[in-house]
Amino acid sequence: MELDRVDKKLLQLLQLDGTLSLAELAETVNLTTTPCWKRLKRMEENGIISKRVALLDPEKLGLSFTAFVQVKTSDHSHEWYRKFVEIISEYTEVMEFYRMAGEYDYMMKVLVADMKQFDLFYKRLVNSIDGLTNVTSTFAMEPLKYTTALPIS
Template identity: 50%
Template sequence: MLDATDRRLLALLQEDATISIADLAERVSLSPTPCWKRVKRLERVGLIRSRVALLDRGALGLDVTVFVAVRTTQHSDEWLQTFAEGVARIPEVVEFYRMSGEVDYLLKVVARDIADYDRIYRKLIKVAPLHDVSSSFAMQEIKSTTALPL
């Protein structure tokens, strides 16, 4: 499905989604029109979901990253729908996963400070009945990327 040129286009767009078609075409050795058509095809088939600006959390005062492990005794579709919809309404939850193993759900939360996280935590525990909530605060970010390996 993907050839080497498509992979190179995707890699370059992951580095900088604002690159012009002319510059992108030059870097993958295509003329602008075929390059543009390839990018449009990659968007149309869903390999490029969107193009976004990545913000600096620290510059925005969101210095605390918290991983929240949630366990529940509820496993019905209705409970999950309620929980998922409630979590979706908390903007500080930037990632949300249903897990296998001992933890049922894992959330990544960004906050200004511990007091701000406590405010978020209080919102979270009101969303749906939970059995256990465990919060782990990141001490240092060693690697964080949105780039997928191609």
């Protein structure tokens, strides 16, 4: 799907404030509400807008401990991969999960309250999955940049 200047502007606006009304969006991009709604609907149907959510402040919810967990495995079979993804997907502490190229096979961003909670997560992780050969964790000292807005140009 080709995006024109107006589509891109709508996406930028929604990324900054998902609570903007249809009327506010339409006015900002110089459209009436019906064509604006049709553009948004088309982008939703094409999967460009995948969902609309509220972003929460983890600190205010007592989730101030961020760990990056890197994993190496000795098993690269499809069956092991499928099971690993299924297990990790159930861990609510895992905010992001990637298959990597390079020294480690997988990386996770884990968000918990403190080191004690991370230790519980870590023990659960290493005891629930066979074939892990190395699990290394690093801890964030201070968040310097965080955004959910994609760089649309």
